[in-house]
Structures are given as structure tokens and as C-alpha cells.
């Protein structure tokens with residue numbers, strides 16, 4: 410019997426992140442497809458929520474959320490760590506995880522749902538309810554199951570107004586920068602994957618490489634990114650190391666700058682919205698209220714365009730990871746990063762304090778007391 414069980418699906422963004430991680434760590438795991446009956450029998454009873462992936466550990470714990478899963482496994486199985494020991498690389502690895510998990514969702518959702526990926530994507534969604542049915546029936550059922558995901562696309566700020574800017578940034582900037590980076594390095598921080606590689610792999614594999622339209626595009630314009638995706642699918646034989654002397658490759662700077670220019674201000678705005686929400690909660694009943702998944706809409710920018718998108722407080726939990734790490738460092742250690750942070754225009758950004766912090770309780774998010 411395998412030590413770990415992964416409940417997930419090939420077409421699911423975050424399942425890709427954790428599958429690749431389990432393989433890199435050389436852990437013995439079995440994957441179980443998250444069909445509707447697995448949701449009913451395993452996922453919902455053991456996690457209380459309806460998200461994939463879920464990992465069952467050898468001790469029988471069910472873990473939900475890829476960052477929770479990675480943090481736990483890093484403690485239990487320290488070999489082949491995905492967290493570099495140098496402070497700069499550690500910080501950058503967490504920032505890249507945040508960017509991969511939360512920001513790269515934008516192109517992942519855009520190219521999956523706004524291009525003609527029929528019948529491939531729908532057959533895959535249909536498999537959740539009818540795994541054994543012929544492909545054309547699965548595609549038909551999949552249209553219904555995929556509908557709520559497609560419907561959320563404009564609410565993520567992906568609209569007629571922003572699509573040209575999203576495509577310009579993804580194709581001409583992001584993929585071009587990443588393609589140049591992988592000309593020189595096998596992974597984001599050198600010769601082995603860090604947690605940021607797994608964050609990037611979710612969207613870049615499950616959606617942007619596997620889906621027919623974006624897959625063709627990636628093969629055409631970013632062959633080195635394709636080669637990295639293929640290395641990341643099974644990196645169990647990788648023996649390399651992170652770059653020496655805690656170095657951050659120059660080729661990553663444009664991507665990190667983009668994070669601080671576009672994703673970070675949006676997260677700061679999300680943080681204000683969460684503290685407004687927290688202020689309105691009635692503390693008198695002594696109960697911690699679960700934070701809603703969405704808190705209205707907020708502005709964000711991509712290229713020169715401003716659009717509105719959902720306020721998603723979950724992202725703050727991901728933002729806290731690099732922020733907490735940076736703020737836990739001694740002043741001297743922070744100072745040793747000042748050159749990098751000024752290159753990224755990020756010094757002030759990392760001094761940011763969230764008025765209301767987010768914490769997890771039974772796989773739900775609540776405001777830390």
C-alpha cells in the first residue's frame with residue numbers, strides 16, 4: 410500500500426502542483442481520481458470542504474490546500490527540501506509560489522475558457538460525474554459541470570477590456586521572460602526546483618500546457634518553458650542544487666517586478682477590504698466567523714488597463730507567507746537584501762502590515778485573534 414494518497418485530477422491546476430512535488434520528493438504515493446463518489450465518500454467527510462487536491466498522509470491525516478500539504482511534508486520528510494536555505498532565495502521562492510498560485514490563475518482561466526478547447530476540457534470535467542462513459546457523453550455532461558468555472562472568468566477581471574492586455578503581458582512579457590530564464594537555468598533558482606517552481610507548475614501544466622489552444626501557443630513561443638514543464642512532470646531524478654551564494658538570477662527580475670507592480674497593490678487593497686469586513690463582525694457571540702470566499706469587487710491593473718475583479722481574501726493567507734518570512738529576519742539580514750529589493754522596487758512593499766491576519770481553522774479561513 411502506498412504511503413500517501415493524492416485525491417485530485419489531471420486537469421486540476423493545484424493537483425498538478427502537488428503531484429509534481431510528491432514525485433520530486435520521491436515519496437511513495439497513489440493517485441485517486443476525484444470523481445463525484447470520492448468527493449462524497451472521502452473529500453467532504455474528511456476535510457469539510459469541496460476542494461481538490463487532498464492528500465492523505467501515512468498517519469491518516471487528510472490535508473487540504475497545497476501550501477499546507479507542502480509545509481507538512483517538508484517537516485515530516487526533510488530530504489530534497491524545496492525551501493532554499495539562503496534568505497534571499499527563501500523569500501523569492503515564497504514570492505514565486507504566491508505569483509504562481511494566485512496571479513497565474515488569470516492566464517490559466519483565460520486561455521482555458523475563452524478559447525475553443527472543446528471537447529477536450531469538457532470531456533475531462535465530465536469524467537468527474539461519469540468516469541466510465543464514452544467521451545462524447547462526458548463532453549456533454551462536462552459542459553454543465555464546467556459552466557460555473559467558465560462563469561467566474563469575467564469576475565476574475567478577464568473581460569473584453571482587459572483581454573488584450575492580459576494576452577500581451579502573458580505572451581510578450583511573461584512567457585518571453587521565462588523562456589529566456591530557462592535558456593540558462595533548469596529551474597527557477599538553479600539546478601533543482603524550489604516551492605516557487607511548484608507554484609508555477611500548477612497553472613503552466615494543468616491549463617496552459619495541457620489544454621490544446623494554450624499548449625500550442627506555448628510550444629510555438631516558449632519552447633524552453635515547455636522543456637521545463639516536461640522536467641517538472643517528473644523531477645525525481647534531478648540531482649542539482651540551488652544557485653550558489655544565495656544568488657537570484659537576473660532573468661527572474663522582470664517577473665518579480667511585475668509581481669510588485671500589479672499583484673501586490675491588489676493584495677494590499679484586499680487586505681483593506683478584509684479589515685473593513687472584520688470591523689463589521691459582531692464579536693459579542695464569541696464565535697470566529699468564517700471569512701467569505703469573496704468580498705465584493707476591487708480594481709486591479711494589467712498593462713495600462715484598469716479592470717474590476719473579485720476580492721479574494723484567501724490570497725492574503727498566501728501573501729502572509731513571504732511577508733512573515735521577511736519580517737521575521739533580523740535587521741541586518743534584511744539589509745543584506747536591500748540591493749535586491751531596490752531592484753524590485755519592493756522595500757516598502759515588504760514592510761506592509763496586514764491589519765487583519767488570516768488563519769486557517771478546519772480548512773476554513775478566519776481572522777486571527
Ligand SMILES: N[C@@H](CCC(=O)N[C@@H](CS)C(=O)NCC(=O)O)C(=O)O
Pocket residue numbers: 421422423424459460461462473474475476510
Ligand atoms: N489554494 C488551494 C486551491 C484549491 C482549489 O481551488 N482547487 C480547485 C481545483 S484546482 C477547486 O477545487 N475548486 C473548486 C471551487 O472553486 O469551488 C490549494 O492550493 O490547494
